Amino acid sequence: MKTEEKILAKALELFNERGVEYVGMRELAAILNMRVSNITYYFPTKDDLVYQLAVDLGVLNAQVFVHNPAITLEGFLHMLKAVYENQLRYKCLFLSVVHLMKQNKKIATRYQQTQTERFATLRLNLQTLVQSGELLLQDEKELEILLSTLSLVNRFWISEAQISYLHLAAAQQIHHYLLIISQLLLPYASQQGAAKLNLLLKNAEIEIF
Template sequence: MKTREKIIQTALQLFNEKGLSQVGVREIARALDISVGNLSYHFPKKEDIVLELFERIRSTNEGHYAAYFAGPPQLDRFLACFRAIFHNQYRHRGVFMGNDEANRILQSQFGYAAVEQRRRDFMTRIFSELHTAGELSLQADELTFLVSFMTLFGRFWMMEAFVSFRDRPVEEIIDHYLGLLRFQLGLFATETGRRRLAKGGERSA
């Protein structure tokens, strides 16, 4: 593994263990047994490491959306997509736990407003297509609600999990939040949609 990747993986491990705000470049360098200067050659500032992690989160999530859009609009496929997204978010949970610092980096350097709008556009497209496919029954205001719900849910589920369920196995945590998502979608699902929800998002064998 190249030094740059070792830095990323070690930083992520430390962020996950202690939270973003509790880890600095000196601690990352010490864990790698390299000098701060050597680390700075690859990442001049801690923010550069965090930005790289945010970019990886974004890129992987967009890959999951792309895989979903490549197939038919179905609620079971939507839940499978979000199981994968939840895993990706949880794998990088440490960068979300230093909330003030993470927010500052997201707003000032990551172009988060554009990322957020793109996510809302994805949700609008997904739910509109599920409505057209006869799996959800949505009025215009209900579509708006579901998009806003997904934005809120996607942003805060992991914060609650970190506080309330941090000692549970990751699959158990994701099952819990996927169950909440399944229940919420079930309120707008047609009979066909409810059948899809009943079998959707199960763990891989």
């Protein structure tokens, strides 16, 4: 592993354990048995280090959170499962999102750009599910409400999980929130879509989660 990769890996580990706000560059250097200058050669400031972690997460999610012209409800849930797994791997960024948005302008700018792109991708996938007959949405307003609700869960489920479901293993946490997503979709599902969702919910642990 290259030095830069070692720094990022250990920083992510510590940030996840203690919180981004509570780990300094000197502490990170001591744990890595490096001088602070070894770290600042690659990341001049802590903000630069955290920003790179955000970039790395964005790259991972960009590989799985995509518009699929042939997407199904099963595929939609599989996509979210992959995203949630990535988010848990970088959970420190979500638990400290308010702090980071205020303190790190680069992250704040990237966050807004990324959310705009993710929202557009989510819209396209939902529209595809409507076109395929698995979802029934009456109008644009109903689509916007569903988009906003799903986006809210996608962005902040980790924060709630750390408060309400800390006793659950990571996979169980993801399972719980994917079941919530399934229940959110159910009222909008066509007869065909509802049959699929009910089957998925019935056999969730085996077939999807």
